[in-house]
Amino acid sequence: MPNAPSPDKMSPKDFTWPFWFTLPLYPYSRRRTLRQEVIKDTIWTFDQMQGVFYVIVPIRMTVVKLNEGGLLVYAPVAPTRECIRLVKELVAEHGDVKYIILPTISGLEHKVFVGPFARQFPQAQVFVAPNQWSFPLNLPLSWLGLPPQRTHVLPADSSQTPFADEFDYAILDTIDLGPGKFAEVAFLHKRSHTLLVTDTIISIPENPPAIVQLDPYALLFHAKDQAADIVADTPANRRKGWQRITLFALYFSPSALEVPRWAEVLRDAFKAPERSFKAYFGLYPFKWRYDWLRSFDAVRGDGRLFVAPILQTLILNRAPQETINWANKVASWNFEWIIPCHFDAPIKAEPRQFRQAFSFLERQPAVSAGVFSSSSYPLPEEDFQLLKNIDQGLNKSGIVPPPKERL
Numbered sequence: 510m511p512n513a514p515s516p517d518k519m520s521p522k523d524f525t526w527p528f529w530f531t532l533p534l535y536p537y538s539r540r541r542t543l544r545q546e547v548i549k550d551t552i553w554t555f556d557q558m559q560g561v562f563y564v565i566v567p568i569r570m571t572v573v574k575l576n577e578g579g580l581l582v583y584a585p586v587a588p589t590r591e592c593i594r595l596v597k598e599l600v601a602e603h604g605d606v607k608y609i610i611l612p613t614i615s616g617l618e619h620k621v622f623v624g625p626f627a628r629q630f631p632q633a634q635v636f637v638a639p640n641q642w643s644f645p646l647n648l649p650l651s652w653l654g655l656p657p658q659r660t661h662v663l664p665a666d667s668s669q670t671p672f673a674d675e676f677d678y679a680i681l682d683t684i685d686l687g688p689g690k691f692a693e694v695a696f697l698h699k700r701s702h703t704l705l706v707t708d709t710i711i712s713i714p715e716n717p718p719a720i721v722q723l724d725p726y727a728l729l730f731h732a733k734d735q736a737a738d739i740v741a742d743t744p745a746n747r748r749k750g751w752q753r754i755t756l757f758a759l760y761f762s763p764s765a766l767e768v769p770r771w772a773e774v775l776r777d778a779f780k781a782p783e784r785s786f787k788a789y790f791g792l793y794p795f796k797w798r799y800d801w802l803r804s805f806d807a808v809r810g811d812g813r814l815f816v817a818p819i820l821q822t823l824i825l826n827r828a829p830q831e832t833i834n835w836a837n838k839v840a841s842w843n844f845e846w847i848i849p850c851h852f853d854a855p856i857k858a859e860p861r862q863f864r865q866a867f868s869f870l871e872r873q874p875a876v877s878a879g880v881f882s883s884s885s886y887p888l889p890e891e892d893f894q895l896l897k898n899i900d901q902g903l904n905k906s907g908i909v910p911p912p913k914e915r916l
Contacts (some may be wrong), residue, residue, distance in 0.1 A: 511581045512722060514534065514704070519591065520757065520896060521539075521591065522590060523539055523553060523590040523591045523594075523616035524539060524541045524542065524589050524591045525538050525539065525589060525590075525633045526538055526539075526540045526589050528625065530742070531621055532617060532618060532621045534560060534561060534566075534618070535559065535560045535561060535562075535563065535565060535727075536558060536724070538643055538824075538845070539557070539837065540557050540558070540559075540587045540589050540592075541557065541591065541678050541720065541724075542556070542557055542586070542591045542595060543554075543555070543556045543557075543719055543720045543723075544595045544729075545719075547571075547703075547846070547848065547852070547854075547855045548701050548703065548846075549796070550603075551573065551574050551700070551780060552571065552572070552573050552574070552576060552620040552698070552701060552702050552703060552848070553571070553572045553599060553905055554569050554570070554848060554854055554855070555569065555570040555571075555572065555586055555592060555595065555596070555646035556568070556569050556586075556719070556720040557569075557586045557592070557720065558721055558723075559618060560727070560754075560758075560810060562752070563633040563726070563727035563730045563731060564731075564754050564757040564758050564775065564853050564901060565639060565725075565727045565754060566719055566721075566754070566755075566758050566852060567718050567720050567721065567851060567852065568619075568850060568851060569584070569586070569848070569850045569851065569854060570582060570583065570584050570585050570586040570847070570850075571584065571705050571848050572596065572599060573675075573698050573705075574599075574603045575604070575607065575672070575675060576670045576674070576675055578603065578604035578817050579604035579605050579606065579607040579659050580596075580599060580600065580603060580604065580605070580606045580607060580608075580871075581606075581607065581608040581609075581675075581676070582596075582606055582608065582609045582626070582633075583610045583611065583612060583696060583705045584610065584612055584619050584705075584707060584850050585609060585611075585619075585623050585626035585627075586622055586626075586810065587620045587622050587625075588622065588625050588626040588629050590689065594627050596630075598631075602816065603632070605630070605632050606630040606632070606635065606812060607633055607672075608633060608634055608635075608636060608671070608672055609623065609626065609627055609630070609635045609636070610635075610636050610637075610663075610696065611635070611636070611637040611638060611641075611655075611743055612692050612693045612695075612696065612705075613638055613692065613694070613707045613708065614638050614641050614642060614683065614691070614705075614706050614739070615642075615686075615689055615690060615691045615692070616688055618907065619707065619850065620641075620653070620754050623635065623637075623654070623655060623730055624653060624654025624655045624656070624758070625654065625661055627656050627659075627660075627664045628656070631678075631828050632661070634661065634671070634850055635649050635655055635659055635660040635661065636658050636660075636661050636662070636670065637650065637655070637660060637661070637662055637663065637691070638662075638663060638680065638681070638692050639662050639663060639680065639692070640683045640690060640692060641653075641662075641666075642689070642690055643826065651818055655817065656864050658913075662868075663678065663680065663694060665819070667679075667902060669688070673758045674699055675698065675699060675700060676696050676697060676699065677696075677697045677699065677842065678694050678695060678696045678697065678833075679694070679695050679838045680692065680693075680694050680840050681693045681694070681695075681709070681831065681832065681835040682828070682831045682835070684825070684827050684828040684831065684832075685828075685910060686824065686910075687829065687903075687907050687908050687909035687910060688908065688909075689908075691825075692822050693706065693707050693708060693709055694707075695707075695709075695835075695839050697842045697844060699841075701846070701849060702843055703844060703845070703846040703847075703855070704839065704844040704846065704847045704848070704863070705847075705848050705853075706840070706847060706848070706849050706850070707816070707850045708820065708851065709816060709817075709820065709825075709848070709849075710814050710815070710816065710847060710858045710866055711815065711816075711849050711851055711852045711853070712813065712814055712815075712847075712850055712852060712853040712858075713755055713805075713808050713809045713812075713852055714812075714851060714852065714853040715746065715748070715752075716744075716747075716748050716751065716810055717747055717750070717751035718838055718852075718853070720734075720847055722747065723752065725742055725747055725750075726750040726787070727750070727754065728746070728747045728750035728751055728754070729746060729747070729750055730746070730750065730788070731749075731750040731751075731753045731754050731757075731795075732746040732749040732750035733793060735777060735781060735793065735796075735822065736774075736777040736778055736791055736792070736798065737740040737777065737780040737781055737782065737839070739782050752802065752809075753797065753805075754802070755765050755805060755852075756801070756808075756888075757807055759808060759817060759818050759819070759892075760804075760818055760892050760893070760896060761895050761896065762894075762895040763801070763804045763892045764796055764804065764889065764891040764894060765798040765800060765803070765892075766795060766796070766797060766798075766801070766893050767795075767796040767797075768794055768795065768796070769794065769796050771794070772887075774792055774793070774794045775792075777791075777793065778790060778791035778793070779791065779793045781786065781793070782837070784835075794845060795906040798860070803889075804889060804892055806887055807886060807889050811899065812848070812853070812856070813850060813862070813866075814856065814858055814862050814863060814865070814866045815866050815888070816866050816869065816894055818888060818892070818893055819896060821869055821893075822893060822896040822897060822899075822900050823896065823899065823903075823909075825867075826870065826896075826912035826913065826915075827872075827909070827910060827912055828913070829870040829913055829915060829916050830871075830913075830916060832867060832869070832870060833867060833870055833916060836863065836864050836866075836867040837864065839860070839863060839864075840860040840861065840864035841860070842862075843860070843905040844858075844859075844860060845857065845858075846858070847863065869887070869915075870915055871915055871916045872915045872916065889904075900912070902914040
């Protein structure tokens with residue numbers, strides 16, 4: 510079960526993040542942390558929550574106990590008092606934080622916390638994915654808050670790291686996105702057969718994650734069918750809100766969503782039972798078709814693995830060969846569990862399921878000695894329409910390079 514004390518036994522300062530303005534995402538300065546033991550005395554996840562316009566999803570840090578004693582931290586989250594206390598409870602039992610990993614170059618929601626987290630553990634060595642960059646100016650890592658004397662770039666050869674006996678990793682080479690770049694480093698913890706990934710692979714839970722349920726306001730906001738609705742706080746309504754939030758997060762605007770005219774939105778806002786700033790003054794510019802749940806069922810499946818539609822449409826299709834090569838390497842490892850930084854975790858999965866998730870990049874899905882399935886699990890084409898429009902607009906304006914043909 511997730512591990513967190515009751516808020517009435519804590520000071521508000523325990524879950525305050527004072528530097529929220531560096532990444533102004535909901536819930537802004539108020540960030541709770543839930544710790545969960547995933548593999549007994551070996552791996553723990555630390556979940557926080559973030560989003561925009563109440564479209565909230567978990568963001569996750571993973572901590573792994575080292576054989577020699579001490580801890581490795583993958584993708585730090587905001588180091589609030591609550592978060593650091595939960596980490597230090599592990600430190601007291603298993604030893605110091607020895608290594609901190611920044612496994613991405615473009616994920617500001619991961620990068621922004623590494624420097625502040627590292628300052629809490631001054632003995633830890635920091636390892637970052639190669640080719641780090643920042644926007645609008647490409648600044649040195651030390652200017653981004655990473656400690657210069659103990660920050661290192663992950664070498665291409667994973668055997669050249671001090672944690673090589675326990676971990677292997679594969680670097681998805683830098684993908685050129687015009688004004689930006691994308692890369693990700695997947696880590697394999699050999700002893701527990703656990704794969705750690707950042708953004709590339711996800712699985713969607715049917716019910717809202719525990720961290721999201723600590724404050725159900727966002728869930729109930731998106732459970733409304735119209736502005737005037739008063740939504741009771743029930744498990745069914747929390748689930749309904751979560752499932753709609755998921756579709757927003759994956760597609761921005763799925764096919765089952767209609768946006769009414771602003772005259773209608775403003776008229777309905779005056780009928781809303783709550784018109785506070787928190788409730789966006791009663792504005793609710795969404796209208797869901799009666800069959801919206803079909804879109805959620807398509808991504809949920811039976812808890813399958815898949816690549817987020819945004820990455821499919823706007824990022825990984827710029828480098829299909831590099832991505833497939835990376836997926837093949839990861840799928841050659843022996844793992845039984847996957848822990849992504851978002852949505853569900855841990856996920857019980859096999860290497861073939863991981864590899865299968867990338868078949869959208871191929872004309873003919875990969876089959877190798879009967880290991881990989883030929884099924885690609887396509888998502889509904891109509892739900893990709895807005896993302897495709899964005900992609901076409903970026904291409905037409907020359908902001909990003911065009912996608913490459915499938916292999």
